[in-house]
Amino acid sequence: MADPLVQFVVLRKDLLTALRWPWGALVAQVMHATSAVSWKFCYDPITDHFEEHSTPEDIRVLQIDDEESLRALSAKLTESSLHHVLWNEQPEDIPTCIATRPAERNVAEKFFQGLQEFTREDGPS
Template identity: 40%
Template sequence: MAASVSPVGGKMASLVQYVVLRGDLRREPFLWPLGALVAQAVHAALAAVHEHRRQPQTEEYLAQGGRMRTVVLEAPDEYALSALTESLQQNGIDHKVWVEQPENIATCVALRPYPKETVHHLLKKFKLLK
């Protein structure tokens, strides 16, 4: 399968799936355990890939096997996650908001795989999850 070509200079594009998880869920008043937070990110990432599985970039990303690149970022709270979702919608970026049930809490946003150059500018204010 051919690699994606970046619109900038015709260079090979690095496909990456970004996942943005709410950091406040691990602090008071929520205190969610680490496993629950990891599950939120996994659910969102899988849902985004499944929903956009027929996109050529998603197919190419999945074909990479052990070379897939995923970046997990932290949104400070629900407001920041909501603002990100709005920005992604305005920019036509395919994504999935994971809403945990039955609590009905938006916990995570995952983008389908994109070339880093296409979406990084929308995510640069978020830090890596620690």
């Protein structure tokens, strides 16, 4: 691989701050999205390589403001052919999280500029 691989996970911050979802539910959204993208691309050689050689530093968990922003990011990724899964919590069908297929850092990172790491700040303790 010419450039290091990275996986981006983007979670809605308003689930914590405005909607006051518990931390366990937020962790579940990240797990659902990353599992779904791993399954969807399980036969992809890039995914294979990433799963075999990645470290925790190769996965970035970022925050985005709300559902509208998450949907807009998903549309932008789709338009640019950056493979990803937009996870919808069921049975409510609420979009909560995006997980990308692992991609070369120099290709993927431009789509996530301006997004910050997901933190506990501003949320319930």
